[in-house]
Amino acid sequence: MRRFGWLLALAACGGGDDTGADGVPDTTDTDTPGTGETTPTPNEPFRLRSASIHPPESDKVYLVQQLDVETNHPSTLTARITDGNGVVRTITWTAASDSHAVPILGLHALETYSVEVSVESAEGEVLTAEPIVFQNGPLPEVFPTLDLYYRDPARVEPGYVLAAPWSSGLGRVITVLDDEGVPVWAFVPAGDWKSPNLTARGVAGLQGETVPEISWLGETVHRFAVDPEGDDIPLDFDGLHHEALPLPDGGIYLLSSEPLDISDYPLDYSFTLFGDVTIANHIAHRVTADGTTIETWSMADRIDPRRIGFDSAELIGGTETYDWGHANAIVVDESDDSVLVSMRNQDAIIKFSRATGDIRWIFGQHGGWSPAFQPYLLTPTGDDFQWQGHQHAPALLPGGKMILFDNGNHGRANPYSDENLGATYSRVVQYTIDETNWTAHLDWEWSRTLTGALNSAALGNADPLPQGNVFATFSYLYSEDDVSNEALGRGTVSTRLIQFSPVDQATVFDLAVYGPADTSGWLVDRALWLPTLYGDSATVTVSD
Structure with a gap:
């Protein structure tokens, strides 16, 4: 592994009705045979299948984390990110999807964060996952x-x-x-x-x-x-x-x-x-x-x-x-x-x-x-x-x-x-x-x-x-x-x-x-x- 803070996962508690004790849907579902995809029925209740935070695959990028969220119907995604000083940043992505893979930006090196993920269906139903707690990675070795x-x-x-x-x-x-x-x-x-x-x-x-x-x-x-x-x-x-x-x-x-x-x-x-x-x-x-x-x-x-x-x-x-x-x-x-x-x-x-x-x-x-x-x-x-x-x-x-x-x-x-x-x-x-x-x-x-x-001998900018x-x-x-x-x-x-x-x-x-x-x-x-x-x-x- 290239840096630490790797698996920063969420899994909701399971229940016989696919819903955890806190009301959050279970994050697992059954794949459609041979496709690796899930196909919800039209009347299937809105479900948050999974949510996880992890470093991106690229070993050239630092300080950003990737948030992956799966739902069974298209949804919009919100993340409430709380830092160690209690400052909360709320990010709401505008695009609706049943499979989100988005960057969490604005994180400091080596700081611990708690992220509350919620999704909203087209009908306005909101589901919220258990908070995900993680420590962000370091800066690159070469940095001014x-x-x-x-x-x-x-x-x-x-x-x-x-x-x-x-x-x-x-x-x-x-x-x-x-x-x-x-x-x-x-x-x-x-x-x-x-x-x-x-x-x-x-x-x-x-x-x-x-x-x-x-x-x-x-x-x-x-x-x-x-x-x-x-x-x-x-x-x-x-x-x-x-x-x-x-x-x-x-x-x-x-x-x-x-x-x-x-x-x-x-x-x-x-x-x-x-x-x-x-x-x-x-x-x-x-x-x-x-x-x-x-x-x-x-x-x-x-x-x-x-x-x-x-x-x-x-x-x-x-x-x-x-x-x-x-x-x-x-x-x-x-x-x-x-x-x-x-x-x-x-x-x-x-x-x-x-x-x-x-x-x-x-x-x-x-x-x-x-x-x-x-x-x-x-x-x-x-x-x-x-x-x-x-x-x-x-x-x-x-x-x-x-x-x-x-x-x-x-x-x-x-x-x-x-x-x-x-x-x-x-x-x-x-x-x-x-x-x-x-x-x-x-x-x-x-x-x-x-x-x-x-005296700026060369280069320069003014915006x-x-x-x-x-x-x-x-x-x-x-x-x-x-x-x-x-x-x-x-x-x-x-x-x-x-x-x-x-x-x-x-x-x-x-x-x-x-x-x-x-x-x-x-x-x-x-x-x-x-x-x-x-x-x-x-x-x-x-x-x-």
Whole structure:
């Protein structure tokens, strides 16, 4: 057995009338000969045949338990889960079935729980089983240190953190944390995951040249793949990177990279050297659920492939290809059927029509754009306006508002200007874009963490939450409050996951993710704050 807490079973007391002394139906029944199934007669009384809790079959998933319930007629299922402090979570699954196999999520490592299972028939009859008591299993052996700096229970938005930390020297894990920063689910993948997202069945993300979807019980239920195996859905392009944005219809938006030969490309930032080179051109794709590519947009066909930003004249590690644009996110604007692509090394976000591919606007500094692109540049307004530098993760809000994570690399400067924009620090920014007057206004910015401004050298995320707070991922941190991670006794790089209020700039949740000294540390790309883990499949209430 792989972990402890294995058989966490229920059996109701038997009786001559198939009902126990407590009124609960016996959990055994007679199988139909030769089928292994039971066939109730139309008039057979509603019965709860069995209920059990056990670890999932997958040896890669942790902290989740599987609840199996059998009834003789279709029923809806409810589980009341009581922890050691008397806190009760009630989960009611919406789908009716006579055979339930569902995940119990939100459990802490090594904690003991009592679960009361009840089922309700279509006629409204409710049967309740004897409580099942079990101890949950441990965390994976390889897991980052989680250090909760601060939490304001009155102001933090309820929910869960979905993150996929990785360490080049230690390993990787996909995990879910509760709003106290405590792990409640973990999965150990074979390779690093990027761009994790919640799906109806679990989580999906980008893993090398594949996009797997993993159920909460640790099963691979779907996978797009460049080199398909078994039931994989084949993709007709390679070079996947940065983005895997699932769609409700089972399709997906993806970013890929392909080499593109360019003449007279700038090879330095003073524009004294030019050459014939190969750049990485980034392409956005829309793919259907069966792997058919139905839309493709080449970024080199939309903007000038000879315009550069800082880091555009650098080779991608181990290659002879220049990192021209470094696209890192796709956003879909349903309001006008358009697509946005964030291009880090261009310090720009490009919006274009999904139907025609025509540019709508360019959000970023004005230097270096040829006359053909000048009409698409948004005009900044306001006294304190400052463009972003090497941004990540734009997110759209109603009213033309856009939130993004501004890494601030190179002091937000660009090679086409001598302007010194000051110290390099990272921030979360909200802008308002007026597409009638072609302007951009800075609404607010936030960088006031509990340890001062942070410099997130790469990666990052900023997500607006339902009640108005914002959740930010500050990754690739080498120091905090001007003290290096090494001096703090940590691995080289670390991450901070912070929820804050843009109204009064207050931090309401701050969690550090790091590794032990003399290691590379831990990084997180695009952690998400999820209001629920069950989506529409279940409702969850909590009471003391």
